[in-house]
Amino acid sequence: MSKHRKEASTKKASNGSFRSLFMHADNADMFLMAVGLISAICDGLGTPPVMLVFTNKMMNSIGGSSSVSADVYTDKINKNAVRLCYLAVGKWVACFLEGYCWSRTSERQASRLRLTYLKAVLRQEVAYFDLNVTSTADIISGISSDSLIIQEFISEKVPTLVMNGATFVGSYIMSFVLLWRLAIVGFPFIILLVIPGLVFGRILMRLSREIREEYNKADTVAQQAFSSVRTVYSFVGEKKTIKDYSDALDGTVKLGLKQGLAKGLAIGSKGVTFAVWAFLCWYGSRLVMYHGARGGTVWSVGALITFGGLAFGSGMTNVKYLSDAMAASKRIREVIKRVPVIDSENMEGEILQEVWGEVEFKNVKFAYPSRPESMVFEDFNLKVPAGKTVALVGGSGSGKSTVIALLQRFYDPRGGEICVDGVRIDKLQLKWLRSQMGLVSQEPALFDTTIKENILFGKEDATMEEVTEAAKASNAHNFISQLPQAYDTQVLFPSFRINDSFVCISLLLCR
Template identity: 35%
Template sequence: MDRIDKRKSTQKIDIGIWRKLFKYLSEFKNGLIFLALLMVGVAGIDVVMPLLTKYAIDNFIVKKTIDGLPIFALVYFCVIVFQGLNVRLFIIHAGKIETHLAYHIRKIGFKRLQELSFSYYDTSSVGWLMARMTSDVTKLSEIISWGLIDMVWALVMMAGFIGVMLYNNVGLTLICMSVVPVLFLIGMYFQKKILKSYRVVRKFNSRLTADFSEEVSGAKTTKTLVREEENLKEFKLDAGKMRNSSVKAAVFSALFLPIVISMGSLGVGFVLWIGGEKIIAGDLSYGTFVMFIAYTVQFFDPINRLAGTIAELQNAQASAERIIGLIETKPDIWDSKDVIKKYGDLFHSKRENWEKIHGDIEFKDVSFTYKNGEKVFKNFNLKVNKGETIALVGETGSGKSTLVNLLCRFYEPSNGEILIDGIDYRKRSLLWLQSNIGYVLQSPHLFSGTIRDNIIYGKLNASILEIENAAKLVNAHNFISKLDKKYDTQVGEGGGNLSTGEKQLISFARAILANPALFVLDEATSSIDTETEKMIQNAIEKVLKSRTSFVVAHRLSTIVSADKILVIRNGSITESGNHRELLKKKGYYYSLYTNQLLEDKEMESKEMFS
């Protein structure tokens, strides 16, 4: 669940958080200043309009004359046109800034997600990340482009109203303002209640986002385990809590508006009462009286808007905290400044300085512990010569996948070194290493799009001939050619339109297209049928030829031709040798291989008689 949402959000506005956020939005500084100036203009005209009304009453109605009326009408018309242009410019500009802000923040966040290490994704759910990059970013862009500017409008308008009223009549102004403190306190109380309810809404919104994501990705598991009813109950529970909090917020909002109107009416009542007495006494002009009523009626709108904006800032602050938390998360693995200067970073490579990888690899006194404290390796040593195929065998959790993840620098050793061609790989760039590695997973991930799109994912400028040659090399071309649209066939989300074996072959073609110097196969044949396994085994032999490679094996029949087989148990190598040598030792590998062989024969017998 959302790690940051578990913390109690502050009720006060943290200037530090907003200062950090605006540091990333410096390119919008001029646009926001222009937007604020537009709102100052809008507020200024709002202040001027009752003054014009006052002038018209005192000079035309009271005096019963139309002298100067045409000029006044022209001025009034120009003011209205100017206000219309101001409002139009404001709406257009605010809309553009909102859109560009959301784009900019998402771009920064997405870039950071590309930079973050595997360990970050070990502890962050998909729903959490989706909520951060969608609803939180939307909330921030709205409050910055509209809310903060509303605050400028409210403050300028209130200051203008108070200034003009004080200038005309101090006593009546103080009477008019008598309800403001009470109204402001009521406003803050209600806004806090509304905010508290919306915090709960956001919390459950993140949960529902995660529920949707997991339900879609795990639809087959749900069906096979007949979990539909239980999932629906859980979803209803979360959705019900979100609905109840939303209703509570709506009730508070509905109560708040009548109270504001009532308090505003009370203020107007005071002005009518005291102002009326002053008119009778001859201490106040009709125009000034009408102006005060207009100001009093309008004054409570900016107060309401200001209270609402402050509450929205508190509301959005939780989003700002989460976005800043994501953006400022430091990768566990990064290149030093010297390495970046020579080789470039993940987004700006200096390939002209990249050394060619020959393929000699050495794990030298490597120790590794996960963040949760789980120790995997201690003083682990291994030497691999160029072009060798190393197979890794062992129980689940023994350290096989961790070993290849360390090789790929998805994680780094806690102690010790990993040398590639005699050089510590931390003295080369991440991009240099990972651009030279072909990695095929047990469950290959295909992206929505065509087969061609997925094969060229690692080399976007590949020609049609290169794509087909890669597919032929891994025995994928035959099944692709039989499809109606061949390489332009849509694979569906996650490759759902293809079988597991077909997805695996495409992932092989994708990996080989980039012509990597090193290859890693992480249990790439553990979940496919025997016939497809043979196809993939042939593909493996072609792909791994002359390349240094590591094969994490579940089905031992796929590694009998490996140059060296390592049995990994509890983070240590307990057996080492080729297939024949290990069978002669009659140890763990022998036992594992013979048991698997018997299981395969039993399965073949069942298939023959079924």
């Protein structure tokens, strides 16, 4: 068991590939991502690189207004103003396409990912859950949390990362084109603009992760209380539950105060831009005096260097989201690609033309995968003739439920054979084998849908007449008919009470 746990933790720690984030993209998603990518690049290049180029020309025109006629000056200002208007319209279109395309494709891909992941989880054998899943919350977390991480990265972080990258590259290219002397001097200051953002970004990420873990502890307390609310009420444990929940939230308060301090320092660290501006203004003034530079050009290059550095710092903070998204995609992909040992989707195997129902266990040896050292059966033998009713009697843990689990091939024995009508069950088609059996467990469960839909789980293509007949056969038709909406009544736990006979209805549909 420890070996499996180590393997699971090793897999969980490693990251997947960037390509795996888009493993559920189809041709339509490829088109949306291509349009969104181009739009994000245009968004990043539009502001500030291209805008500051037009601003540079406008400011130089204003600065040189005394040396040209009024008509020429007005014409230059109008042309630059029109260009800025065109830029504004182009920027609006690019931002709209960027937001729409990435949001749309992320929803499409995440929807398919959740469906595929759920199908893959339901396909796994029971032993997989014994070894790799500690609670149902782990499965829900895989479906919701991991998919949300990927969806958020695709919809928000990818376009933001591309936009910031385009802004950084475009800003520094434009700064070198406009005034390379000032650009060379200002380029090293990118370190002052990037490092504070990276440092505080990592701190905030760590604090966010710790806060999320603390909230998970509080969520666990709430989930346990709500799932066993009758037990809580019966033992008058309301105050204790509230106290436990309050104590679980104490850690989030302390971490929240640290997060607030870190956010304040991160925002305050942006004040270093004023120091960078001061130096660029001083050096730019010397370029104006001794090298014939224009004032508008100096201002534009200074703004390009500053905004480009800030964009680079903002983009680097999204690298952490990339790492989280790739790790989430790897966890999901491992489950999706895993072929279970007992595969319910495998259509190979024999199908008996006629089933008599003779069951035989021959020298069966078995131990649960989670407890391999504790043998449940050692040379277990049992023969149930066809048409006979047999009761297995024994103390708790004697193996009564294990017999049924082995017969339904939830697990495979370590040794020996289990036969139905003389044929080993591992040679039979698994779907067909399970379709020949009906099981009423000790704790019947219903899905959050109508009574009719719950009954149809026994036979999805059954008619309403068959549903009614099955309900009558299980002696449940009368009380179902007395409900406000009869078979269309919504099943809502824990307010809806049900007995074992109702669960038998769906089993009768299989016959």
